[in-house]
Amino acid sequence: MTSKHSPARRTLAVAAAGAAALVLAACGGGSDTSSGHGGHAAATPSTAASAAQGRHNAADVTFAKGMIPHHRQAVEMAELAATRAESPEVRKLAEDIRKAQGPEIRTLSGWLSSWGEDIPAEGGSDHAAHGAEGMMSARDMARLEKSSGKAFDTAFMELMIEHHEGAVAMAEAERAGGADAAAKQLAGDIITAQTGEISLMKKLLGRG
Structure with a gap:
């Protein structure tokens, strides 16, 4: 029984995780301009290092x-x-x-x-x-x-x-x-x- 229903449970878990990620992305995208500085992409680690060094x-x-x-x-x-x-x-x-x-x-x-x-x-x-x-x-x-x-x-x-x-x-x-x-x-x-x-x-x- 356990082996028969395990794939189904895994599928549901993956689907739930994907839905949660979409919800979080929707909440964060567009409404919080401070994180993206007015729509600009956040600096990558290498870009941030260059900016810090000048x-x-x-x-x-x-x-x-x-x-x-x-x-x-x-x-x-x-x-x-x-x-x-x-x-x-x-x-x-x-x-x-x-x-x-x-x-x-x-x-x-x-x-x-x-x-x-x-x-x-x-x-x-x-x-x-x-x-x-x-x-x-x-x-x-x-x-x-x-x-x-x-x-x-x-x-x-x-x-x-x-x-x-x-x-x-x-x-x-x-x-x-x-x-x-x-x-x-x-x-x-x-x-x-x-x-x-x-x-x-x-x-x-x-x-x-």
């Missing part, structure tokens, strides 16, 4: 590797203003630069690490790139370190304008050729912030 190219790497020493030097210049600047406006500007660019250095370094790239070493090697996109030479930095009062204010702004112009050029290159969305966003932020600071410094120097 897409970047050589321009993104060049931007990060160039901007890190560039920002380090700007922070070094800004730190001098705390004890050497006479103008409250210059001290405030220098502090704004330091507060903005320090975290950006950490962000850029994190990207390079996630991309499997080396982070530029700190130290004198930063000065070796002077002349590249507004980087100051060791002589420029020595001149700034020896200045104080109004002479420091003038030297700081003149050198920082050149420095900022270099950063803007680097950021524009990233915006034009980069692939990583976050890097391009940071480049846009740098352009906006430093263009505004260039205008302020020119105004303080009486050239705006």
Whole structure:
């Protein structure tokens, strides 16, 4: 008896399972747009992994590797203003630069690490790139370190304008050729912030 009715029971079980699957599919299809992001298919594991890693190219790497020493030097210049600047406006500007660019250095370094790239070493090697996109030479930095009062204010702004112009050029290159969305966003932020600071410094120097 058991062997005679077993196939029938198996057939009914399969049919019931199939019906349940259809009901669940009907309940979930079309009514819950959040799971499919407005009708788009959910990401496959491989797609999700690619999205998590992000897409970047050589321009993104060049931007990060160039901007890190560039920002380090700007922070070094800004730190001098705390004890050497006479103008409250210059001290405030220098502090704004330091507060903005320090975290950006950490962000850029994190990207390079996630991309499997080396982070530029700190130290004198930063000065070796002077002349590249507004980087100051060791002589420029020595001149700034020896200045104080109004002479420091003038030297700081003149050198920082050149420095900022270099950063803007680097950021524009990233915006034009980069692939990583976050890097391009940071480049846009740098352009906006430093263009505004260039205008302020020119105004303080009486050239705006």
